Amino acid sequence: MVRSTHRHHAVVIGSGLAGLCAARVLADHFERVTVIERDRPADDSRPRKGAPQGGQAHALLKRGERILDRLFPGFVDEIEAHGAHRFDFGQGVRWLHHGVWKARFDSQFPVHVQSRPLIEGRVRARLQQDDRISFRYGSTVEGLRHAEGRVVGVDLRGARCERSALDADLVVDASGRGTRLPRWLEAMGRQAPSEQRFDVDLCYATRIFEAPADAPADWRALLIYGQPPYQTRTGFLFPVEGNRWLVTLVGYLGDHPPGDEAGFQRFVESLPSDELARAIAHARPLGPVRRYRFTHAAMRRYDRLRDLPDGLIAVGDAVCSFDPVFGQGMTMAARDAELLDRHLRRGRLRPRRWFKALHRMNLVPWILAATEGLRFPQLAGCRPPGLKLLQAYCGRVFRLCGHDRAVYRRFIQVLQMVSGPWVLFHPRVLWAVLRHGDRPRALRDDRQRLELAGAPR
Ligand SMILES: Cc1cc2nc3c(=O)[nH]c(=O)nc-3n(C[C@H](O)[C@H](O)[C@H](O)COP(=O)(O)OP(=O)(O)OC[C@H]3O[C@@H](n4cnc5c(N)ncnc54)[C@H](O)[C@@H]3O)c2cc1C
Structure with missing residues (x-):
């Protein structure tokens, strides 16, 4: 337990986004904060060795953006000034999801798109100006x-x-997925947490291109999601600072994109739509393909431990490393910091209470991602009763977003974490699901094609 009278020094392990946001909040409650980082100081133009996932596409959700703007006033203006792209989600994002292209319209939902090193670099730069925090x-x-x-x-x-x-x-x-905290606890004679995990065995491969002069004018970002359980391949194209396109390929369950140029190209051509292949056909590559393998999503159940020592908590990926399918990790890191602030404002920080609250907060995004992942029958994991019904309902909602703007608007809000998933169970959505929620022809055809080819992927 940390009482307000013992708030001299807080130490944060790791300077990923979770550590940086935690340090910002701790500085309001402790006389000094030290952030310990095994890496060297980084600039905001390239990924760091200690957080190699930073080279892959990283979407910052609206909820995360708002929190960062509260913690670091003017943050959004600052990333825009450094080249982040701003556009309306409904208009700017061309998105194939569950076999259907999403409706395109002015959704009045502006988003920012940029590289992860830019986000982390701007946050770090702010903290480096803060006398209360040292690195x-x-x-x-x-x-x-x-x-x-x-x-x-x-x-x-x-x-x-x-x-x-x-x-x-x-x-x-805040030392990320590879945290050694469970072992350190055991070395203290305490219990290590149990772990819930999904062995998604996915791999990301990213290549940066110069955005071509004849880039399509009708979209700014392109998302081609494979349709589980038949398609394991997904591709993204995000515009990032410096007139560049970040093209990321994702393969689930061992169907990994290769790291060589020819293999990368073949993978692009095998996506459920040829739109990405056409977009980059004449784009100039600016570097090699970078890969990142993500074997499993993991949730460490510190909330179940009864003998946690005082004076210690954990945040970010060190507690819960989400399947990146919905781009939740950075936003959850920012939400962890907000939660930490609320706990510290109450005057004391009890580790057990902290981990229970954190678990409650992590649960909804974890279930959302798991509901999608568990559509793959090969993915081992507990399938609770009602899961199939939930998957069927969500599938229908996803497909409705192809023509029903009101439903899509709600889905964008849930996806961007500014509304809870319950808005998708509003009578307006329920009614639409019951009336129009049939399986689209294109998907049926695709399924037949794959089954005929004898190669479900
Ligand atoms: C492939 C992939 C794609 C992703 N895509 C998205 C996305 O689109 N949107 C999104 O929001 N999130 C995404 N994420 C998640 C996101 O990267 C993280 O959830 C988020 O950055 C928070 O991470 P963190 O700060 O907890 O850990 P990290 O960013 O991993 O930082 C941990 C830090 O701790 C340091 N460290 C580790 N051990 C020690 C030690 N013993 N001593 C000192 N320092 C140490 C490391 O060097 C590192 O700097 C993705 C993740 C992956 C793997």
Whole structure:
């Protein structure tokens, strides 16, 4: 438990978006905050070694954007000034989803699209101007220091393998998917959390292109989602700063996009629509293909532990690493920081209460992503009763978005996390689902084609 009288020093492990947002909030409650990062200082033009997923497409949802703009006033203007693209979601995004192209209309829902290094770089730049926060780059946390049942600091290894220690009243683990916190807890004689996981075995492959002068004028971003359970391949094209296109391919369940140029091109051509292949046919590549393998989505159940030590919490991917299908991770990292602020404002931070609240918050986006992933019969995982009904309902809602603007508008709000999923169960949507929710011909044909070819993918 951290009382308001013991708020001298907070240590954050990791300077990904979860660590940076947590540090911003902690600075309002502690005299000083130290962010420890094993990487070297990064600029905002390229991905870091410690967070290699940063080279892949990263969509920042509206909810996350709003939180970042609250934590760092003027953030949105700043990313725009650094080249982020702003456009209306309904008008600017051409999206094939569940076998249907989404309706295109002025949805009055502006979004920003940019690379992840730009987001992280701008946030980091703000924190570096804050006297209350200091960064220790090139230092790796190797373990927790503890006394009388509470965590009192961290053990560090520097870039030249020198050892040191840092005292803290609160340690926040924001070290991402690869966190060693479960092992550190065991080393303290405590229980490690159990883990819920989905072995999605997906791989991202991204190549950057110069946006061509004859780029299509009727869309700004292109999303071609494979249709589960028949199609495991997805492709995105996002405009990013510097007049560039970021083209990302995703293959589920071992159907991975290759890392060589010819293989990348073949994968593009095998997507459920040839629109992406046509768009990049004459675009000039600006670099090699970068791949990132994501074996599983994981939710660590710290909320179930009864013997958590005081003085320690965790945030971001270190607790819950979502299947990236709906681009939720950065927004959840920002939401974690908001939640942390609320807990600290109440005057004390109890780890057990913290992890329970965090779990409640993570559950809805986790279920949304899992509902989609579990459409693949090959994906192992508990299928609760009612899942098939929910999947059928959601599938119909997704397809309705092809022509029913009111339904699509609601779906955009849920997708962008500014409304809860319950707005998709509003009588207006229910009625539309019951009236029009039949399976589109194009999809039936596609399914037959794949079955005839004997190669479901
Ligand atoms: C392929 C892929 C695509 C994604 N797409 C999206 C998307 O479209 N939209 C979205 O919102 N999210 C997306 N995400 C999720 C997103 O990347 C993360 O959820 C988000 O950035 C929060 O991560 P984090 O800060 O918890 O961890 P990370 O960003 O991984 O940062 C962890 C940091 O901790 C440091 N570190 C680790 N161990 C130590 C240690 N022992 N000592 C010191 N430092 C340490 C690392 O160097 C790193 O800098 C995607 C993820 C993947 C894998």
